[in-house]
Amino acid sequence: MSPDTLAPLPAPLPADGDPGADDSCSMGGLFETDVLDILMDRSRRLRLLPGESLFAQGDPADRFFLIRDGKVRLYTLEPGGNAVTLHVFGPGDFFGLPAMLGLRHYPVNGDAVTEAVVDVITRSTLFARLEEDGGRLMPLLTSLGRRHRTMTRSLAELKGISAFRRVCLWLWRELEKAIPDAGTHPAGTPAAICLHVPHYVIAGAVGLTPENFSRALRRLEKLGIHLHRGHLSVGDTAVLRQMAAADTSPED
Amino acid sequence: MGINLDLLSEQAILGAALTRLSPLGTAFLADEGSVLYREGDALDTLYLVQDGSVMTEVMLSSGPAVPVDITGRGGVLGLSDLGEGTHGETARTLSPCRLIRLTPGQVHDLAGSSAETALLLVGLLSVGLRHRIRAIADQRSLSARGRLMAFLLSLMPGRRSGSVTMRLPVSKTTLAAHLGITPQSLSRSLRSLRDDGVTVRGALVTVADPADLRHAMEAERDVA
Numbered sequence: 236m237s238p239d240t241l242a243p244l245p246a247p248l249p250a251d252g253d254p255g256a257d258d259s260c261s262m263g264g265l266f267e268t269d270v271l272d273i274l275m276d277r278s279r280r281l282r283l284l285p286g287e288s289l290f291a292q293g294d295p296a297d298r299f300f301l302i303r304d305g306k307v308r309l310y311t312l313e314p315g316g317n318a319v320t321l322h323v324f325g326p327g328d329f330f331g332l333p334a335m336l337g338l339r340h341y342p343v344n345g346d347a348v349t350e351a352v353v354d355v356i357t358r359s360t361l362f363a364r365l366e367e368d369g370g371r372l373m374p375l376l377t378s379l380g381r382r383h384r385t386m387t388r389s390l391a392e393l394k395g396i397s398a399f400r401r402v403c404l405w406l407w408r409e410l411e412k413a414i415p416d417a418g419t420h421p422a423g424t425p426a427a428i429c430l431h432v433p434h435y436v437i438a439g440a441v442g443l444t445p446e447n448f449s450r451a452l453r454r455l456e457k458l459g460i461h462l463h464r465g466h467l468s469v470g471d472t473a474v475l476r477q478m479a480a481a482d483t484s485p486e487d
Numbered sequence: 488m489g490i491n492l493d494l495l496s497e498q499a500i501l502g503a504a505l506t507r508l509s510p511l512g513t514a515f516l517a518d519e520g521s522v523l524y525r526e527g528d529a530l531d532t533l534y535l536v537q538d539g540s541v542m543t544e545v546m547l548s549s550g551p552a553v554p555v556d557i558t559g560r561g562g563v564l565g566l567s568d569l570g571e572g573t574h575g576e577t578a579r580t581l582s583p584c585r586l587i588r589l590t591p592g593q594v595h596d597l598a599g600s601s602a603e604t605a606l607l608l609v610g611l612l613s614v615g616l617r618h619r620i621r622a623i624a625d626q627r628s629l630s631a632r633g634r635l636m637a638f639l640l641s642l643m644p645g646r647r648s649g650s651v652t653m654r655l656p657v658s659k660t661t662l663a664a665h666l667g668i669t670p671q672s673l674s675r676s677l678r679s680l681r682d683d684g685v686t687v688r689g690a691l692v693t694v695a696d697p698a699d700l701r702h703a704m705e706a707e708r709d710v711a
Contacts, residue, residue, distance in 0.1 A: 311624060319628050321620060333613035333620070343620075365605055373598050376605075377570030379612040384567055384575040386619035387555050391545035393626045394667030395553035442627045480548060 279355045283307075283347035290331075296341045298357045299331035305351025306432075308439060309343045320439020322386075323348060329378065335361075348436055393442050400481055401441040402451040406460070406467060407479035420472045427468040434462070497617075500610040501561025507607060508535045508563065511597070512587040523564065523578040523586070530572050532588050533565035539584030540656055542665075543576040552577060554665040556618060557656065563611055569594065581656045631668045632676045633707035636700055638666060639685065643697055652693040 280303070283289065289300065289307060300307070302324055309330065310320045321343060324330050334341050335358055347353075392401060410417050413428040420426070430437075438448035452462055458478065459470025469475050512535065517523065523534055526546055534541070540559045544552040555576065558564055564578050569591060598605050625637055643651050655662060663673040677687050683703045684695030694700055 309620075311628070313628060319624065321624055321627075332609070333616045362606075373595065373605075376566075376598060376608055376612060379609060379616065380567040380570045383612060383615050383619065384571065386616065386623065387543075387545060387567075387576060390555050390619055390623050390626065391547060391553040393623060394555070394664065395547050395550060442623075 281351075281353045281355060283351040283353060285347055285349055287347045289345040289347065289353065290341050292342060292344050293340050296331065296334040296339060298355050299329060299335050299361075300345075301329040301354040301356065302326055303352040303354060305353075306348040306436070307345055307351055307353065308348050308436065309345050310439065311343050317444065318344075318435075318439075320436065323436055323440055328382075332375075332379065348433065398441070398443055398447060399451050399454060400478065402437075402443070402448065402455070403475060403478040403481075405437060405441050406455075406462070406469075407475050409467065410469065410472065410475065414472075417472050418476065420476075422471060422473040424472050425468070425470050426472050427466065430462070430465045430467055432465065437462075497614050500607065500614055503607050504535060504561045504563060504611055505537065507604060508589060508597075509537065509587050511593050512589040514585060514587050517580045517584045517586055519580055519582050521580045521584075523580065524574045525577045526574055528574045530565055530568045530574055530591055532590065533563055533594060534578070535587040535589060536560055536562045536564070537585040537587060539580060539582045539586075541578050541584060542581050542657065542661070543578050545576050551664070554657070554661055556615075556622070557581065557665075562615075563589075566594070566608070566612055567615060626667055629704075630707060631666060631672050632679055633704055634666045634668075635673070635676045635680065636683075636704035636707065638662070639692060639694060640697065640701055640704065643694070648696060648698050650693060650695050651697060652691060655690045655692060 281289070283305070290296075292311065304326055306323055306325050307330070308320050308323045310318045312318055322330070331341070331345070334343075392404070396404065407417075409430055410426060410428060414426055417426060434448060434452075435445050438445050441448070443451065455462070458474050460475055461468045514537065517539075523541065524532070536558055538560060540557050541562075541564060542554055543556050543558065543564070544554045546552050558578075565574060568574050594608065598608050625634055629637060642653050642656070657665065659673055660670055663670045666673065668676070677685070680700075683700055685700065686693045686695075
């Protein structure tokens, strides 16, 4: 879908697009209202269905995107056709700027994971704003810095933590988000939460193929931890906490 | 005033950073192995690398620090920490370095001074982000051997042909951690590269033909 074919920007979404409401995959909730205020009046809005493509690898990189609602993933396709998910963005995240600023073409693909509402800011809009007042884009620098820190940590985890432990860590973080005092549960305390995230997205977030992710889930089942259709049930939260904290090498 | 897109290539951004930022700060020399800052330290200084290379590493909840990147000439360390006010990683020099100290206030002032300097700073961070995205993709889609090839090729940017001998900028233990593998896997991977024209003697690595190595790495990517 090309943003150029869309109708002019409708009124901003109501506050139901609370960026903190569902950011299980947004890798940090990078919502910056200042950035929005600066760029919104010249952006266009897209509404995407799950699986709908925002851009494909090789498309001209002349715009970047700000997610108002939903989730979008960036991925590459291996020669065999397998998708390698690089990142999943959620409400408040923006993406595509590094490619727009330094590359002629997008180096990856971008698809909606869920229904999504995305604002599109073109290069000409950004440059016009910069020429008006470069200093007003300081929030953009701050947001990019936060993204950089988040990706640095993701990279370190990919290098330094075993695949199985990354799965445990991801699930544990989700559990802690939903049940903030889960870390103080006595041994034997069960818990159950809804994740609303497809398995392939979790697999991408932890850097595993769907097949290897399924293997990790089977291993977790033996520990009383079950993930089925977005429902996570944990027989003993202390076990998951322990697995997430275990000291294992990347090749375990 | 128009903004020239050609100024946004990686080399142009790093070159512009050296030209524009160097006069603002104070230069100093750092010995090999100097820790410029530690993860969690308050952000009171940013460092522009004029010469040499600096490794950044991150502590995980357990285990040793994990190397994440090597920053060379033109890179600015600490730029990603401006919003947080603390450093998100530890920076350690890998060689004697010539660095420029900048304060966060100077960088803020610079961002507001003109469109092109604001774009330069956003561009610098974008270079860092693209490196992260590439590294994450390589970590996921390349084998240990393929990642080693990619690392060796990153040490000789622009070289297309002709034998190249270089010194590894880090110990083999650190290199293994940087690649996300064990030291034993690194040794196996180094041995396996002999057929691709890579020979190792201590810290010296010779690549018979960088173009051949690049082809081998791309082939590795295709079968990963």
